[in-house]
Structure formats: structure tokens, C-alpha cells
Amino acid sequence: MRARILIRPKAGILDPQGQTVERALPALGFEGVANVHVGRLVELDVEDPSRLPEMCEALLANPLIEDYEIVEAAKGP
Amino acid sequence: MTRFGVLQFPGSCDERDAVHAASLVGEAELLWHQERDLRGVDAVIVPGGFSYGDHLRVGAIARFSPVMVAVERFARAGGPVLGICNGFQVLCEAGLLPGALLPNLSLRFVCRQVELEVLSNDGAWTRGCAVGERLSVPAKHTTGRYYAPVPVLEEMAAHGQIILKYAAGHNFNGSVADVAGVANAAGNVLGLMPHPEHAVDALTGSTDGLKLLASVAAPALV
Numbered sequence: 001m002r003a004r005i006l007i008r009p010k011a012g013i014l015d016p017q018g019q020t021v022e023r024a025l026p027a028l029g030f031e032g033v034a035n036v037h038v039g040r041l042v043e044l045d046v047e048d049p050s051r052l053p054e055m056c057e058a059l060l061a062n063p064l065i066e067d068y069e070i071v072e073a074a075k076g077p
Numbered sequence: 078m079t080r081f082g083v084l085q086f087p088g089s090c091d092e093r094d095a096v097h098a099a100s101l102v103g104e105a106e107l108l109w110h111q112e113r114d115l116r117g118v119d120a121v122i123v124p125g126g127f128s129y130g131d132h133l134r135v136g137a138i139a140r141f142s143p144v145m146v147a148v149e150r151f152a153r154a155g156g157p158v159l160g161i162c163n164g165f166q167v168l169c170e171a172g173l174l175p176g177a178l179l180p181n182l183s184l185r186f187v188c189r190q191v192e193l194e195v196l197s198n199d200g201a202w203t204r205g206c207a208v209g210e211r212l213s214v215p216a217k218h219t220t221g222r223y224y225a226p227v228p229v230l231e232e233m234a235a236h237g238q239i240i241l242k243y244a245a246g247h248n249f250n251g252s253v254a255d256v257a258g259v260a261n262a263a264g265n266v267l268g269l270m271p272h273p274e275h276a277v278d279a280l281t282g283s284t285d286g287l288k289l290l291a292s293v294a295a296p297a298l299v
Binding site: 064 | 134180181182224226
């Protein structure tokens with residue numbers, strides 16, 4: 001399986017990167033944008049997807065400060 | 078004489094200053110990240126730098142290096158361990174210290190002298206300091222905003238694990254509750270973002286950093 005793991009700052013933790021982007025967009029004329037958060041994307045091919053949560057907890061994310069979401073992706077060329 | 082072992086990961090950059098600083102109060106040697114035993118040292122310093130290029134997350138990869146297995150065993154047995162800057166990040170990732178380090182609120186790399194206030198001298202590394210004493214030490218980092226959830230912070234405060242805080246006006250990275258240095262519950266493991274190993278010579282403005290190292294070395298000197 002090809003998986004995408006979306007990692008974002010946990011709700012409630014101050015995210016200065018998201019805030020900076022949120023302030024920059026109106027400056028370029030893009031109005032009406034709110035709640036911007038900047039995270040990371042990890043893409044991988046995995047033989048046993050049932051182990052993905054374990055991988056996220058152990059290495060890919062830091063559960064104290066980050067939430068992760070596992071999304072199945074179409075296999076690339 | 079107290080023997081300090083200073084870890085060296087690919088990407089460490091402050092290990093030589095740490096060896097120099099420790100050698101002023103004891104003996105010091107480098108321990109390469111692939112070593113599996115600590116050669117019988119009395120204390121371990123996890124130095125600053127950019128271990129494994131800070132890939133994925135600061136400190137995330139270094140915690141899995143072979144030498145960290147030995148450091149964890151050493152720490153859990155009560156051996157004194159000091160994590161400085163990236164070393165602090167590594168110890169948090171390894172679960173030897175509570176909390177995590179987030180990007181500075183300014184999102185910028187900052188290099189400046191900071192004043193730290195000693196909140197506790199119960200732990201191994203501040204035994205030689207007075208409570209309320211101020212230490213002047215340089216800090217230089219991009220990812221140094223200490224964070225722990227409120228219940229964890231309350232528990233740490235109750236157990237006297239918040240050892241150092243940024244003095245008023247010195248919390249430039251936005252750390253929660255001005256926390257600058259934290260210990261494990263037993264008090265033998267300390268982590269902080271500022272660099273005591275860069276404050277050991279009057280020529281560079283302060284020798285306060287030596288007090289932390291001497292706290293560990295002193296019992297052996299008696």
C-alpha cells in the first residue's frame with residue numbers, strides 16, 4: 001500500500017508558521033483565509049499498513065506535540 | 078577525578094567545547110554514536126549541534142543511535158546526564174525528560190547571552206548553585222521553545238523538576254512558563270537549551286557554565 005501520513009501541530013499548541021502564512025496571504029490579496037496550520041507530509045510504500053500507527057507513534061510524529069492522519073494513496077508511476 | 082563522556086553524533090558541533098569545559102573540572106573524552114558502552118565514564122554530556130541533520134524532527138533520529146541505549150541504561154541507573162541544546166532535544170525525544178522543543182516563536186535563529194535563574198539545587202547538575210542564583214550563559218538555537226502540557230508541567234513543578242527558568246525579559250524563544258532547564262524525577266538528568274559549555278572562560282564574558290559541570294565533578298574531588 002502507498003500511504004500518506006499527514007502530520008500537523010496538535011490543536012491548542014501555538015503554531016507560528018501557520019500564523020505567518022495566514023498573515024502573508026491577505027498581504028497578497030487572498031482574503032478570507034483562516035486557521036492556517038503548517039505540517040509535514042510523509043509518503044511511503046508499506047507492506048503491512050496495520051503497522052503504520054505504531055510507526056507514527058515511534059518515529060514519524062511526536063504524539064506530544066503533533067497529530068497524524070494516515071491516508072491511503074494511489075500508487076504512483 | 079570525575080570522567081565525563083561527551084557523545085558525538087554525525088552533525089554534532091559543540092562536542093569539542095563540551096570536552097574542553099568538562100576537562101576544566103575533570104577528565105573528558107568523546108563517545109562516538111555507534112559505541113555500545115560508555116567506557117565507565119561517571120557522567121554523560123549530550124552536546125549541541127544538528128544530529129543527523131535534524132531530519133524529520135530535531136533529535137528524532139539520534140535517540141535511536143546505539144550509544145543512546147547505553148545512555149538510557151546509565152540514566153535509569155541514576156548516572157548524571159546533561160543534555161545541552163540539541164542534546165536536550167534528543168533526551169526529550171528519548172523520553173528521558175518530559176516535554177518537547179518547538180520552533181522559537183520568532184521562527185528565527187537567535188544567538189544571545191541569557192540570564193537563567195536557579196529554581197532548585199536538589200538535582201545532580203545544580204548542586205553547586207544557590208537557589209535564586211542567576212547564571213549568565215549564551216543560547217543559540219531555532220527550535221528551543223520548551224513545551225509540556227499543563228498537567229505535565231504541574232506534576233514537574235510538584236516534583237521540583239523545573240530546575241532553571243529564564244529570568245524576566247530573557248525568555249526569547251517563548252518557552253511555556255519561562256522554563257529553561259528541566260530534570261527527570263530522580264534529578265540526575267538535566268536538559269537545557271542555553272550552552273553552559275560556552276560559558277567557562279572570562280574571556281568570553283562568563284564562567285557561570287562551569288558551576289553546572291562542577292556540581293557533578295565536586296563530590297569526586299572531595
